[in-house]
Amino acid sequence: MSARTRDALSGRAAIVGVGATEFSKDSGRSELRLAVEAVRAALDDAGLTPGDVDGMVTFTMDTSPEITVAQACGMGELSFFSRVHYGGGAACATIQQAALAIATGVADVVVCYRAFNERSGRRFGSGVQHREPSAEGVALGWSLPFGLLTPASWVAMAAQRYLHTYGLTPEAFGHVAVMDRKYAATNPAAYFHGRPITLADHAASRWIVEPLRLLDCCQETDGGQALVVTSVERARDLPHPPAVIAAAAQGAGRGQEQMTSFYRDDLAGLPETAVVARQLWRTAGLGPGEIDLGILYDHFTPFVLMQLEEFGFCAKGEAGDFVAEERLPLNTHGGQLGEAYLHGMNGIAEGVRQVRGTSVNQIPGAERVLVTAGTGVPTSGLVLATDV
Amino acid sequence: MSDELDGRLKVYEGRPAAVASRGKDPVNAPMIRHWCEAMGDTNPAYSGPDAIAPPTMLQAWTMGGLSGHTARTGAYDELLGLLDEAGYTSVVATDCEQEYLRPLRPGDEITFDAVIEAVSERKATKLGAGYFVTTRMDVRIGTDLAGTHRFRILKYAPAPRRTKPPRPRPVVNGDNAGFWEGVRRRALLIQRCIGCGALRHPWLPGCNACGGLEWDTVEASGEGTVYSYVVMHHPPFPAFDPPYAVGLIELAEGVRMIGNVVGVPYDKVRIGLPVRLEFQDCDEELVLPVWRAQEAQGIQEAQGIQEAPQTQEAQEARKIQQTQKPQPPRGMTSGAEATARRVTSGTAKRMKPGDELPPLKIPITRTLIVAGAIASRDYQDVHHDPELAREKGSPDVFMNILTTNGLVGRYLTDHLGPTTVLRRVAIRLGAPNYPGDTMVLTGTVEEVTDDTATVRVVGANGIGRHVTGTVTVTVPTATAPAGGVA
Numbered sequence: 001m002s003a004r005t006r007d008a009l010s011g012r013a014a015i016v017g018v019g020a021t022e023f024s025k026d027s028g029r030s031e032l033r034l035a036v037e038a039v040r041a042a043l044d045d046a047g048l049t050p051g052d053v054d055g056m057v058t059f060t061m062d063t064s065p066e067i068t069v070a071q072a073c074g075m076g077e078l079s080f081f082s083r084v085h086y087g088g089g090a091a092c093a094t095i096q097q098a099a100l101a102i103a104t105g106v107a108d109v110v111v112c113y114r115a116f117n118e119r120s121g122r123r124f125g126s127g128v129q130h131r132e133p134s135a136e137g138v139a140l141g142w143s144l145p146f147g148l149l150t151p152a153s154w155v156a157m158a159a160q161r162y163l164h165t166y167g168l169t170p171e172a173f174g175h176v177a178v179m180d181r182k183y184a185a186t187n188p189a190a191y192f193h194g195r196p197i198t199l200a201d202h203a204a205s206r207w208i209v210e211p212l213r214l215l216d217c218c219q220e221t222d223g224g225q226a227l228v229v230t231s232v233e234r235a236r237d238l239p240h241p242p243a244v245i246a247a248a249a250q251g252a253g254r255g256q257e258q259m260t261s262f263y264r265d266d267l268a269g270l271p272e273t274a275v276v277a278r279q280l281w282r283t284a285g286l287g288p289g290e291i292d293l294g295i296l297y298d299h300f301t302p303f304v305l306m307q308l309e310e311f312g313f314c315a316k317g318e319a320g321d322f323v324a325e326e327r328l329p330l331n332t333h334g335g336q337l338g339e340a341y342l343h344g345m346n347g348i349a350e351g352v353r354q355v356r357g358t359s360v361n362q363i364p365g366a367e368r369v370l371v372t373a374g375t376g377v378p379t380s381g382l383v384l385a386t387d388v
Numbered sequence: 389m390s391d392e393l394d395g396r397l398k399v400y401e402g403r404p405a406a407v408a409s410r411g412k413d414p415v416n417a418p419m420i421r422h423w424c425e426a427m428g429d430t431n432p433a434y435s436g437p438d439a440i441a442p443p444t445m446l447q448a449w450t451m452g453g454l455s456g457h458t459a460r461t462g463a464y465d466e467l468l469g470l471l472d473e474a475g476y477t478s479v480v481a482t483d484c485e486q487e488y489l490r491p492l493r494p495g496d497e498i499t500f501d502a503v504i505e506a507v508s509e510r511k512a513t514k515l516g517a518g519y520f521v522t523t524r525m526d527v528r529i530g531t532d533l534a535g536t537h538r539f540r541i542l543k544y545a546p547a548p549r550r551t552k553p554p555r556p557r558p559v560v561n562g563d564n565a566g567f568w569e570g571v572r573r574r575a576l577l578i579q580r581c582i583g584c585g586a587l588r589h590p591w592l593p594g595c596n597a598c599g600g601l602e603w604d605t606v607e608a609s610g611e612g613t614v615y616s617y618v619v620m621h622h623p624p625f626p627a628f629d630p631p632y633a634v635g636l637i638e639l640a641e642g643v644r645m646i647g648n649v650v651g652v653p654y655d656k657v658r659i660g661l662p663v664r665l666e667f668q669d670c671d672e673e674l675v676l677p678v679w680r681a682q683e684a685q686g687i688q689e690a691q692g693i694q695e696a697p698q699t700q701e702a703q704e705a706r707k708i709q710q711t712q713k714p715q716p717p718r719g720m721t722s723g724a725e726a727t728a729r730r731v732t733s734g735t736a737k738r739m740k741p742g743d744e745l746p747p748l749k750i751p752i753t754r755t756l757i758v759a760g761a762i763a764s765r766d767y768q769d770v771h772h773d774p775e776l777a778r779e780k781g782s783p784d785v786f787m788n789i790l791t792t793n794g795l796v797g798r799y800l801t802d803h804l805g806p807t808t809v810l811r812r813v814a815i816r817l818g819a820p821n822y823p824g825d826t827m828v829l830t831g832t833v834e835e836v837t838d839d840t841a842t843v844r845v846v847g848a849n850g851i852g853r854h855v856t857g858t859v860t861v862t863v864p865t866a867t868a869p870a871g872g873v874a
Contacts, residue, residue: 125623126623127623127625129556129625129627130556130557131559132559133559133560133561134561135561135563137559137561138559138560138561138563138564138590139590140559141558141559141560141564142558142559142590142645142646143634143646144556144557144558144559145555145556145557145558145670145674145676146634146646146647146648146676147555147556147620147625147627147628147632147634147648148618148620148634148646149556149620149625150620150623153618153620153634156618157616157617157618157634157636158616160616160617160618160659161615161616161636161659164616164659206621206622207619207621207622207631208621208622209618209619209620209621209622210618210619210621210631211618254596255596260646262616262636262644262646263589263590263643263644263645267615267616267636
């Protein structure tokens with residue numbers, strides 16, 4: 001229904017706790033341990049105990065089951081557990097799942113988490129050369145024999161078409177990298193703390209998959225991030241100002257694939273993001289002009305530009321200039337290029353900090369924050385807002 | 389072991405490779421004509437009553453030909469024999485440096501002396517470990533020195549051919565098996581909904597347009613264009629050699645599919661490039677559809693970022709225009725085109741450092757490779773026999789250095805005119821010229837003194853730089869053609 005009408009989720013739940021491990025290239029401990037540490041930190045931040053939790057949500061890609069994390073965290077009975085599919089596209093949808101459970105009374109306190117050793121363990125960037133003959137395997141299998149094997153290559157195919165359609169050069173992507181690294185430079189938690197870059201650095205970085213250079217690609221990271229969601233009423237009794245979930249949405253387009261949506265009409269845009277945008281604006285009762293900052297999923301720079309266009313912040317093909325002119329604060333934690341690649345969950349945490357007023361790169365008066373999830377896949381998004 | 393061999397080889401340095409040897413034939417018009425035909429060199433200076441031989445033929449007059457060398461000294465044969473015995477059985481020419489002191493004319497009888505100038509230490513190369521042997525030859529007519537020729541070969545032990553792992557397999561199940569069965573019998577099948585007639589790819593059990601489950605297939609015409617593409621650089625995958633291009637092809641029927649674009653270097657793939665279907669046997673089990681770029685014309689059109697369908701008349705008109713007024717392929721000059729000062733048929737005096745010569749595109753056909761080898765009296769099997777070439781670790785026959793030298797000479801005289809005098813050509817070979825490839829020669833003026841210029845020349849093919857080098861030319865002012873820089 002909500003693809004067509006305003007939904008009833010706005011203002012029902014809030015994010016009340018955020019917690020993370022350090023972000024590193026080699027955590028030296030298990031993914032489960034990272035998950036447990038992040039969840040405990042988020043509960044501490046929320047002023048809640050493991051005994052308060054009755055719901056858990058994570059990604060289908062996560063290797064640490066809800067029940068195992070619960071067991072190792074000192075939690076008891078769970079009445080709600082759910083996982084969301086499609087890689088980083090799940091990020092904001094974990095919060096949506098939590099909010100749905102809370103709004104319907106299925107759970108009181110839900111923890112959303114994602115933890116992995118994505119750098120020292122299984123690196124997504126190292127590509128795929130084999131898949132089992134499931135429907136998903138077959139979908140990706142159309143590309144494999146031809147050597148189109150990596151996430152960067154799947155994004156690059158759309159990026160090339162984007163440049164062609166709007167007569168741009170790869171410099172358009174460079175603006176995103178420069179912006180992310182600028183904020184990372186002043187964020188002590190960021191891997192690239194103290195290391196800003198210039199457009200020239202971007203242009204000089206080596207090709208990964210043309211038209212994408214090294215500095216267009218996010219980092220690979222070991223770490224964990226968790227967030228605690230409860231009702232807005234309960235949130236008001238907790239230590240931090242609540243980050244109210246003004247809207248939450250998932251989206252998939254017609255002819256949607258996972259990273260390989262090459263066969264549908266438009267390769268220079270992100271139709272699934274348009275589906276999310278339509279729902280978020282309608283449910284939150286807001287438009288792009290009323291957003292104070294955006295945390296836009298940035299595994300690869302080109303999709304940041306397409307997201308800005310799909311959300312209506314600027315016209316098609318103009319997002320490079322939009323970013324270069326800093327018309328809207330974006331990715332103030334440094335993004336996944338600058339801070340860490342935590343499958344978008346660290347971006348939600350930054351959105352919460354901005355609403356609380358506690359970001360290291362605080363945007364004065366930030367009251368409404370747009371947060372998005374993995375792109376090029378079925379995706380999701382949130383509008384977080386201060387309590388009214 | 390190799391240290392000991394190094395020592396035994398070193399003693400040959402300074403020893404003669406040829407003493408007072410005679411050319412097997414006098415300089416003669418038929419060999420000149422064969423050479424010019426092979427090189428595509430139409431320079432009028434090489435025909436007619438006052439003909440001179442193309443200076444780059446210098447080495448050809450000293451070659452042993454099919455019957456072999458009779459002029460070599462024992463020292464040179466011993467040196468090569470030692471290397472053969474030690475397992476360095478293959479040979480490839482790597483460098484050629486020639487100075488031309490006076491022209492050779494039909495009737496001239498040449499003699500030559502050569503010395504083994506240097507034998508390198510054992511070197512690891514891409515082809516395998518080996519030794520570089522440099523000889524220096526003086527070519528005379530009577531007592532007059534006509535030219536010098538420094539030549540470097542690599543005698544090497546062919547590295548065991550890296551057995552490439554097979555490409556990733558297609559992922560096949562009951563829903564898409566029909567597609568891959570079609571490919572195996574060399575038919576590219578597109579699914580068609582029986583309910584609404586919509587064509588679809590990828591294969592699915594039902595139709596996204598109407599939800600119908602009944603389907604059949606139509607065979608693709610094989611025509612398509614590049615809708616988007618990427619160039620893979622990193623990380624490397626053992627089954628592929630980066631950089632390589634992967635295209636998203638829009639078929640004439642309207643569906644798209646991923647595939648490799650062939651017949652064009654990876655950096656010349658462009659959106660809009662017309663392509664045609666072929667099937668490639670990748671290994672014993674795998675046939676893949678691949679897409680062959682449709683000629684340079686397609687590249688030019690794609691460069692112009694024009695995707696509006698061209699009428700056949702427009703295409704014909706364009707072809708005629710191209711025949712009448714040859715133009716360098718745009719892809720070769722993009723960027724530099726707007727700013728480069730073009731050298732057309734000017735004199736050295738009018739040249740300035742930084743000037744660029746228009747590119748010359750040379751399709752590397754099997755015929756060119758073999759004709760060039762024979763015209764230069766080079767009967768090494770790797771230049772004419774694919775089977776023996778493969779036995780020696782090469783994927784196919786490849787162009788010999790004398791042909792490359794001849795083409796580089798032609799490149800300069802084509803653009804500077806028949807009065808141009810080649811003084812010196814020094815080239816180094818890199819990526820081999822295999823059949824089916826295209827080499828594009830480009831040149832940049834480096835230095836100009838009076839009527840003499842040094843031009844840096846690069847010949848790039850689909851796998852890299854085939855040749856790099858410098859050419860020194862004199863364009864006599866007195867006889868310079870009237871036409872200036874266009």
